[in-house]
Amino acid sequence: MREKKMICEMCGRDMESVTPVSVEGSVLRVCGACAKFGRPVGSPVATGGPSQGPDREALRERLGKAQGRGLERDLFAELPERELDPDWSRTVRQTRERLGLTQEQFGQRINEKTSVVHKLESGAITPPDALVRKIERTFKVRLTARPGSTT
Ligand SMILES: [Zn+2]
Structure with missing residues (x-):
């Protein structure tokens, strides 16, 4: 049968x-x-169970790294505001002209009004630290004096 x-x-x-x-x-x-x-089929597929140990290890490592990063950021935040280079406004204008940008285009790149760019270039306003950093980062220039420099 x-x-x-x-x-x-x-x-x-x-x-x-x-x-x-x-x-x-x-x-x-x-x-x-x-x-x-x-x-x-039928027997439970082994996923995650035995890998709990290594996972925890990785998590702890990641936690340690995060703590390290946080510490670094705290130190950075405690840095005093950097002193502007005496020629900073000229540097702004030269940077803009070197790139062939209008004041309007320059302003768009750093998300500021044209009038702000105009005032920066004429030295009518002193940019706050955040704006200085934004210009430096965006255009890869330095508007601040080196620490200890007297020029
Ligand atoms: Zn077969």
């Missing part, structure tokens, strides 16, 4: 028994030889 034949859904061979395995998301009943191509 062998009317109940099993066919391996992977290789198509007639088998005495087949094993359900998960192959790329779908369950196939396959022979023992093909079973190794899929994951056993």
Whole structure:
């Protein structure tokens, strides 16, 4: 009485028994030889369980790094405002002209009004530290005097 034949859904061979395995998301009943191509169904798939140790280790490492970064930022925040170079307004204008930008275009690059750029170039206003840094970062220039420099 062998009317109940099993066919391996992977290789198509007639088998005495087949094993359900998960192959790329779908369950196939396959022979023992093909079973190794899929994951056993029914038994819990090992995900995350044993890797808890290393994960915790990595987390601690990341935490340590974050603390280090925070400390660095605190030190940075405590730095005194940098002194502007006496020629800073000329540097602004020269930078703009070197790049062939109008005052309007220059202002757009640093998100400031044209009138602000005009006042900067004429030295009518002293830019706040944030604006100085923005100009320096955007145009890769230095508007501040080097620490200890007397010129
Ligand atoms: Zn097979």
